[in-house]
Amino acid sequence: MPKTVETAAQRALPGRKAQAARNDELILAAAREVFLAEPKAPISAVAERAGVGISALYRRYPGKEDLLRTLCYDGLRRYNAEAEAALENSDGWAALVDFLRRVVDADVHSLTVHLAGTFTPDESILPDIQRSAELNDEFLRRARESGRLRPEVTAADFGLILEACAAISLPDPDRTAQLRRRVLALLVDGLSATGELPGPPPVPGEFAQRWQRRDL
Template identity: 70%
Template sequence: MPKQTETAAQPRLPGRKAQAARNDGLILDAARAVFLDDPTAPIAAVAERAGVGISALYRRYPSKEVLLRTLCHEGLRRFNAEADAALEDSDGWRGFAGFLERVVEADVHSLTVKLAGAFTPDDSMLPDVVHSGEAVAELVRRAHASGRLRADFDAQDVGLLLEACAAVTMPDPVRTAELRQRVLALLIDGMTAEGDLPGPPPAVGEFAWRWQRRP
C-alpha cells in the first residue's frame, strides 16, 4: 500500500474542538431562526432551539449583542463570497444576475432588515463592509459594460432590490423562497428596460442610519 502523503491526509479536529465547532454551528443556525422571527427574543431561546446548555452558549457568545453582531457578520461574509464568485464570471451580465439570485436564495439581506439597530457594529466588520461596496460596484460596472444593464441603474440600487425581495414572507419557507425568486426575476427584467427611473438612486451611506443602536 502506498504511503499516504501529509498533503493527502485529512486533518481532524480534536474531540473537544470538534464538539465546540458543532455547537457553534447549531447556535448560529438557531440564532438566525429565533432572531429573524423575533429580534427581541432572549438569548435563552437560542440555547433552547439549538439544544445546548445556556452556559455553553455564553462561553462562546458572552452577550446577545455579540451573538447578533456575529450573526450579521457571517451574513456579510456570505454576501461577499457570492460577490467574489460572481466576479470570476467572464460574462458581466450573467455574473451580476447570478449574484443577485444566489444572494436572494441565501437570504442574507433579511438579517439586515430585521437586526439593524439591535446591536452596535464594531470595527471588525468594517473591512468586509468596504469590500462588499467595492465588489458590488465592480459587478454593476461590468453589467453596464455588457450593454444589458440600463444606464440609470446605480450600484446603490442593489440594496433596494434586495430589500424588495426580503420583504416577501409567507408561512411556508419554501413558498417564500419561490416568490422571492419570482420578484427578483421581474426586477431583473426591469433592469434591462429602457426609459427613466423616477428619483435619484440611494446616496452612498443613505441606509447607514438603520445601524444606529435603537433605545
C-alpha cells in the first residue's frame, strides 16, 4: 500500500508543478500589464487580470514587493540573455546594433522606466547585475575595435538609448514597436557619427539611485 500511494503521489506531482508553472506565467504576465499601466495598483488587480485566486497569488508572492522584484529581476535576466545571443555575432558593430534591437523589442526597459524605486532590491540580483555590466563592457570593447563607435561613448549611454525607446508608448502595440525601432535607428546613427557629444556621459550611481525604495 505505501508503495502504491507513493507512486500515485509521484504521478500527481508533475501535474501540480505544471499547473503552478502555468499560474506563475499568468501572474507575471498580468503583473507586467497591470504595473506598467499603474505602479500603484493593488496586488488584487493582478490576480483578477491573471484569472487566478488571490490565495494562489499569495502562495507564490507573499506581497506586492515580492512580485515587483521578481518581475524586474526576470527583465534583467532577459536583458542578459538577449545580450549573450547578440554577442554570437563576431562583428563588433553589428553585434551592438543587434543587441540594442533585441532589448528594445523585448521591451525590458519599460520595467525600469515605470518600476524603479517601487521595491527594495536584495542581494540575489547581484550576480545578474555583474553579468550585465560584463556584457555591456564587451559590447563597448568590440564596437570600439570595429572603428564605428564614437570614442566618447560609454556603456552607460546604452541605458539612455534603451530607456528613450521604452518611453515611447501608444495604445497600438504594433505602432509602438515601429516607432521604437525608428527612434533606435536614429540613435544608432548618433553612436557612429562624428563630432562632440554635449555634456558628460552618465556616471556610476546615477542610474542605481532610482532603485532606492520610495513611498507610493
